Amino acid sequence: MKFKLSSVAASAILALSTTTALAETTVESCNRDVIFDTPPKAAVSNDVNLTEMMLVLGLADRMVGYTGISGWKTLDEEMRAGVEELPELSAKYPSKEVLIGADADFFFAGWNYGMKVGGEVTPETLAPFDIKVYELTESCIHIGEKDAASMDDMYTDIQNLGAIFDVKDKADALVEGYKADLAAFTDGLTPLKTAPRVFVYDSGEDSPFTAGRYAMPNALIEAAGGTNIMADLEKSWAKVGWEPVVERNPEVIVIVNYGNVTAEEKRAFMMNNPAFAEMDAVKNDRFVTLEYVEATPGPRNIAAVKTLAEAFRAK
Structure with a gap:
C-alpha cells in the first residue's frame, strides 16, 4: 500500500514539474531572451504608446501604474478613460526607486x-529586484543592429505582450485585424505616379529632430506610398541640420504634435522662415499632422498610415 502511495505521489510531482515547465514563456527582447514562469501581476508601462498597447490587450488590471506621459504629453479622452484607475508613478522617466516602491x-x-x-534603469539594474523588462522593438537599434522600422515592429510587440501575459x-486577433484593415485600405488606394518626398518634423528650430530609417514614421510613410527624405539616416530619432532638408526639398512635411510647441506653431515657423520658402511643401502648404501616439509604435499606427496616404493624394 505504501509503495502504491509513493508511486502516486511521484507521478503527481512529475506532472506538477511538467506543468510548470510548460507554463514558462520565452520572448525575445532586443538581444535577450526573457523567461516568464508566470504572467506578470504588477506591470508598469512607460510612455503613452506603450501604455496603449497594454490597454488594447485588456491588461489594466495587471498594472500598478504607468510613467513618462504628463512630463511631455497629454492624454486624450480615450486614454484617460483607460488609465483612470491607475496612478502615474513618474511624470518623466522613472527612477529605480519608483519601480521598486510600486x-x-x-x-x-x-x-x-x-x-x-x-542609465539607472535598465534590464540589468532591475534584475536583482525581480523586475523583468520587455524592450520596445523599434528602440533596439540603440543597443545593436536591426532592420529598418516596419509595421512588423509594432505587431511583434503586441504579440510578445500577448505571450507574456497569457x-x-x-x-493574435488584434494583429490579424490590423493587417486586414491596412491591406483593405491600401488595396483601395489610387496609385501614385511617384512617391512624394516626405520630411518628418518632430521639434527644434536651430536643428530639427526627425525620423531616420529606424524610427516608426519611416515605416508609416512607406506604407502610405511616400518616401522619407531621411531614410538614409542610420539612426532612429535624431537631430539633423536644416541644410540637407532644404537640399532634399520635401513635398510633404509631417508634423509630430506633442509638447509645449503646437503643431500649428511648428507649421508657422516653417511657413514664415525665408530659408524654407523654396521648399515644395512650404510653397504648396502641404503639411500633415500626426499625434505623438500615432507616430510612435502602437495601436494607432494603422490610422496614421491612413492619414498620411490621404494627405499624399490630396490636391
Missing part, C-alpha cells in the same frame, strides 16, 4: 522610451 514585477519600456543606455489569442 512593487513592480514587469517594466514595458524602450531605449529612449523610459530607459537610457548606461492573452495570446487576443493579441
